[in-house]
Each structure stands twice: as structure tokens, then as C-alpha cells.
């Protein structure tokens with residue numbers, strides 16, 4: 023049991039449900055490295071189908087999906103075009119520099135969504151002074167910008183520009199299924215322009231561990247090499263892959279409930295004096311809000327709420343907070359959280 027009954031700090035805070043644990047306990051297993059684990063194989067086929075790619079590979083984390091994709095696509099000295107607050111910039115220990123010896127060329131945006139013109143402007147001239155532009159990365163939904171959904175046309179414009187310049191394309195789809203449920207666009211349509219894409223199982227889908235990387239057969243054959251190289255090749259991994267199979271069968275459509283809870287939370291927070299929320303920005307399961315107007319320091323705000331069993335997380339800006347809804351937020355969780363916040367100011 024989570025000691026915080028209203029834990030909005032992240033959708034990684036979900037615990038595997040009883041039904042998911044039972045599916046894990048029943049899983050048929052084998053040696054994943056010999057391609058003999060039927061449950062891992064099944065999960066990989068499901069994600070290949072879902073994303074419309076030829077093949078897929080089960081990995082321990084989403085971070086490893088990003089690192090492996092960068093390593094396959096880039097040579098040392100190459101440059102990756104990405105949004106300025108994308109996950110690898112802040113939360114992967116400098117992975118692109120360490121594992122691929124690639125540099126990042128970052129595009130600043132308000133929403134996490136950039137344009138073809140911005141990509142065009144970030145591409146380096148063919149001149150030995152410069153790094154070689156190699157890869158364009160998209161994050162959908164965009165985590166630090168509050169779960170924003172890329173419109174399909176925006177993805178297609180960026181992809182067309184990248185292709186025109188001979189660049190490769192990678193999709194960080196940690197929360198792609200949130201984008202799919204919110205927009206009604208099929209996962210395969212979102213993934214179609216990309217050479218590689220992945221989904222996380224341990225966020226809103228509620229699994230204890232795992233992510234799945236997808237691409238064409240040749241890409242996934244190379245990804246197997248890096249899975250071994252990075253120490254991510256497992257054995258009877260069907261035990262954890264079974265959670266992924268269960269989640270894809272049971273926990274996708276219900277993401278709509280998380281999105282509704284995020285909207286309700288955002289509306290409630292917006293009514294509290296001193297709290298600023300951009301309601302139009304709440305498209306999926308993340309609410310970004312600013313408490314500058316309350317004059318309560320963030321650390322104190324968080325500490326006092328924690329005593330009520332309510333947890334949010336801090337963002338980069340010192341007065342900004344993030345609330346994430348997920349399948350362990352109880353039906354009355356939003357009301358309880360709002361009551362706790364209101365009580366701080368009474």
C-alpha cells in the first residue's frame with residue numbers, strides 16, 4: 023500500500039493490482055535471451071502490432087529505450103535535435119553524451135511541440151566545423167510541459183522536414199497511449215513517421231517495470247545487441263512481461279478516467295486564491311500549477327500536504343508543481359487533495 027493515499031507525485035507510483043499480480047503469477051516463461059519466453063514474445067508482438075512496426079523489444083526501462091535508439095542511430099560527433107526540456111536532457115544522466123558521444127541541439131518551446139521551421143533552423147550546414155545533424159526526437163506526450171499532446175499534423179510536418187534533410191526520427195512515447203486516448207489518433211498513425219518508437223509500461227499503464235521499443239526488423243536486431251551490451255538482457259522475464267500484456271489488455275481505455283481526474287483537479291486548483299493553472303494546457307494526466315501567488319514556499323507547501331497524505335512533485339521552476347493522475351488515485355482522491363490544499367489557506 024502506498025503510504026500516501028493521494029499520491030499525485032507521478033504515474034510511476036502505481037502498485038500492480040491484484041489481477042495484474044495474478045496474471046504475472048500465471049505467466050508462462052522461458053529464456054528471453056534464447057527468444058524462448060512465450061510471454062515476452064507475446065508482449066513484443068502486441069507492441070509491434072500496436073505501433074505498426076515490424077518488430078519490438080522488451081526492455082527494463084524507458085531510459086534504456088532512448089539510450090539504445092540514440093546509440094543505433096548516432097555515431098560519435100553526431101547531433102540530436104530535441105525539445106529543450108525533453109527527458110534525456112534532464113533525467114538520463116547525460117546518456118546521449120556517455121553512450122553515443124552525441125551532442126544535443128535543443129529547441130525551446132512553451133508546449134513541448136516544435137515546428138518544421140524550427141527543425142530546419144536547427145539543422146547544421148554540411149561543414150566540418152559543425153557536428154553532423156543525425157536525428158530528430160519527439161516526446162509525445164511531453165512530460166515537463168504538462169502532458170501536452172502532439173497533433174498528428176505537427177508530427178507529420180516535422181517528419182517531412184527531417185526526411186527532406188536525410189535525418190532519422192525517434193519517438194519517446196513514454197506516455198504515447200495517453201496521447202492516443204486523448205486525441206483519438208491511432209498509435210500506429212503516430213508512430214508511422216518514426217524509425218524507432220517506444221512505450222513505457224511502468225507509468226500510466228500500471229506495471230511495476232518495463233518498456234517496449236519498436237522499429238523495423240533490422241533496427242530491432244541491432245537493439246538486441248545493445249540490450250546485451252547495456253546489461254538489459256534478462257532470463258525468465260515473462261514474469262514481468264505478463265504485467266505488460268495485462269496492462270495493454272485492461273489499462274489503456276481507462277486512461278480517459280485519469281484525464282478526467284486531471285481536468286477536475288486543475289479546475290479545483292484554479293479556484294484557490296494564489297494558485298495559477300493554465301486549464302487549456304491540461305490535455306492528459308498531468309497538471310502543472312504555480313503557487314507563487316500564495317506566498318507559501320514550495321517546500322513548506324509540500325511538507326504540509328504530505329502530513330495530510332497528499333503528495334505532489336516540484337518542477338524546475340521553484341514555484342511550480344506537478345500533479346499526475348493514475349489508476350491508483352481513488353474516486354474521491356481529487357476531492358480529498360483539493361480539500362487538503364484549501365485547508366492550508368484557512
Ligand SMILES: *Cc1c(COP(=O)(O)O)cnc(C)c1O
Pocket residue numbers: 082083084085086088109110161163164165194196197222224232233
Ligand atoms: C519516464 C520517462 C522516461 C524514462 O522512462 P523510465 O522507464 O523511467 O526509464 C523517458 N521519457 C519520458 C518522457 C518519461 O516520462
